[in-house]
Amino acid sequence: MDTVQNNTIESIGYNVYLNDSLNELANFVEQGNYSKFFILTDEYTSVHCLPLVEEKFAGKTYDLIEINAGEENKTIDFCIGVWKMLIDFGADRHSLLINVGGGVVTDLGGFAASTFKRGIDFVNVPTTVLSQVDASVGGKTGIDMDSIKNIIGTFTQPKAVFIEQAFLKTLPSREILSGLAEMLKHGLIADADYWEALKNSDLSIPSTDLIAQSVIIKNRIVISDPTEKSHRKALNFGHTVGHAVETYSLDNDADHLTHGEAIAIGMICEAWLSVKKNAGLTEDGLNDIVKVLTRFYPKYKVKESTFGALIELMKKDKKNEGNTINCTLLKAVGAYQINQICTEDELCESLKYYAAL
Numbered sequence: 001m002d003t004v005q006n007n008t009i010e011s012i013g014y015n016v017y018l019n020d021s022l023n024e025l026a027n028f029v030e031q032g033n034y035s036k037f038f039i040l041t042d043e044y045t046s047v048h049c050l051p052l053v054e055e056k057f058a059g060k061t062y063d064l065i066e067i068n069a070g071e072e073n074k075t076i077d078f079c080i081g082v083w084k085m086l087i088d089f090g091a092d093r094h095s096l097l098i099n100v101g102g103g104v105v106t107d108l109g110g111f112a113a114s115t116f117k118r119g120i121d122f123v124n125v126p127t128t129v130l131s132q133v134d135a136s137v138g139g140k141t142g143i144d145m146d147s148i149k150n151i152i153g154t155f156t157q158p159k160a161v162f163i164e165q166a167f168l169k170t171l172p173s174r175e176i177l178s179g180l181a182e183m184l185k186h187g188l189i190a191d192a193d194y195w196e197a198l199k200n201s202d203l204s205i206p207s208t209d210l211i212a213q214s215v216i217i218k219n220r221i222v223i224s225d226p227t228e229k230s231h232r233k234a235l236n237f238g239h240t241v242g243h244a245v246e247t248y249s250l251d252n253d254a255d256h257l258t259h260g261e262a263i264a265i266g267m268i269c270e271a272w273l274s275v276k277k278n279a280g281l282t283e284d285g286l287n288d289i290v291k292v293l294t295r296f297y298p299k300y301k302v303k304e305s306t307f308g309a310l311i312e313l314m315k316k317d318k319k320n321e322g323n324t325i326n327c328t329l330l331k332a333v334g335a336y337q338i339n340q341i342c343t344e345d346e347l348c349e350s351l352k353y354y355a356a357l
């Protein structure tokens with residue numbers, strides 16, 4: 001479970017396949033006893049990634065469902081579109097949905113499948129770094145609504161995940177960096193050696209070994225707490241502030257932040273809070289985190305006039321209980337503390353710290 005064996009990582013009732021994984025997909029499709037196959041893509045993955053998947057379909061028929069690319073389309077409207085297509089194409093309960101894309105496709109596709117006819121099987125073929133190391137694994141499915149990230153969703157595990165490094169050749173470098181933010185998060189919450197390795201690696205296209213290390217860290221945490229009652233909140237480090245900044249940017253900037261860019265900002269703020277609130281992280285640890293994250297990610301202008309709106313968004317975070325804002329902080333590089341209540345003033349101070357860097 002904690003290692004890669006035969007290019008496979010075992011999760012909760014399903015396997016994550018690495019290397020040669022599209023042949024595993026072909027086997028899965030061949031042996032699965034499914035009545036119909038559906039492939040979900042977005043407008044770019046249908047061009048760049050679908051051909052590689054199609055090669056493995058060798059004669060099997062499938063129906064293609066395509067959504068518009070981008071976070072702004074991770075909505076109920078596109079989900080309804082997917083449900084309608086499933087109905088029109090005659091999907092039954094023995095159908096399989098194959099999500100080929102980044103986190104938007106795997107989140108929305110997983111949600112559509114987990115609710116269609118009360119749930120049909122789905123598998124993920126993640127095509128971005130972010131979806132390979134994070135979104136495709138662990139069973140969080142969902143869509144955004146009313147400017148709240150992932151507010152509607154389910155915990156439903158895929159039947160398998162097929163990670164193929166070849167997809168990353170066409171991925172823009174900004175998207176590679178977006179996924180790197182979640183990899184760095186995995187180091188920060190759980191593995192200081194991995195954090196060091198990432199700092200010193202060529203990350204233009206992350207190696208399958210680094211991707212596997214991230215999946216192992218995420219998978220270990222998910223297995224311990226699949227529905228986020230406690231320790232899974234570790235995977236949300238950087239996301240209290242990060243999701244607020246991401247949503248704000250989505251609603252206000254023409255060229256909005258990627259998920260990873262926003263989480264990088266959130267990780268700086270929440271690392272600062274970790275020191276400020278004596279969670280354990282040292283000043284040196286904070287400086288190291290800031291140095292690394294500001295090297296990878298361009299500075300984003302967070303204006304003080306937006307702090308109020310950002311706090312309102314943080315109040316809607318799913319980790320909160322009652323009226324408090326609940327963060328995951330760092331005990332050290334490689335160790336976390338969940339359920340750390342932060343006041344609005346503290347959160348504003350952390351944003352000021354980021355803004356002044």
Ligand SMILES: NC(=O)c1ccc[n+]([C@@H]2O[C@H](COP(=O)([O-])OP(=O)(O)OC[C@H]3O[C@@H](n4cnc5c(N)ncnc54)[C@H](O)[C@@H]3O)[C@@H](O)[C@H]2O)c1
Nearest residue numbers: 044048069102103104127128130131134135140167170171
């Ligand atoms: N469920 C989870 O556990 C989880 C974890 C992390 C993030 N997420 C969610 O994932 C989403 C972000 O996912 P993402 O970063 O993959 O973004 P994304 O799905 O929007 O993909 C980014 C862009 O890359 C394009 N693309 C995808 N693969 C490509 C390829 N191989 N070549 C060329 N272009 C390609 C897409 O069309 C899109 O334009 C967010 O909604 C986030 O909330 C979910």
Ligand SMILES: O=C(O)C(=O)C[C@@H](O)[C@H](O)[C@H](O)COP(=O)(O)O
Nearest residue numbers: 134138140149150232235236239318
């Ligand atoms: O898998 C998890 O658990 C995570 O929190 C991973 C995050 O990187 C991811 O962005 C997730 O979608 C956030 O979930 P949410 O419950 O905060 O919406």
Ligand SMILES: [Zn+2]
Nearest residue numbers: 182239259263
């Ligand atoms: Zn994330």
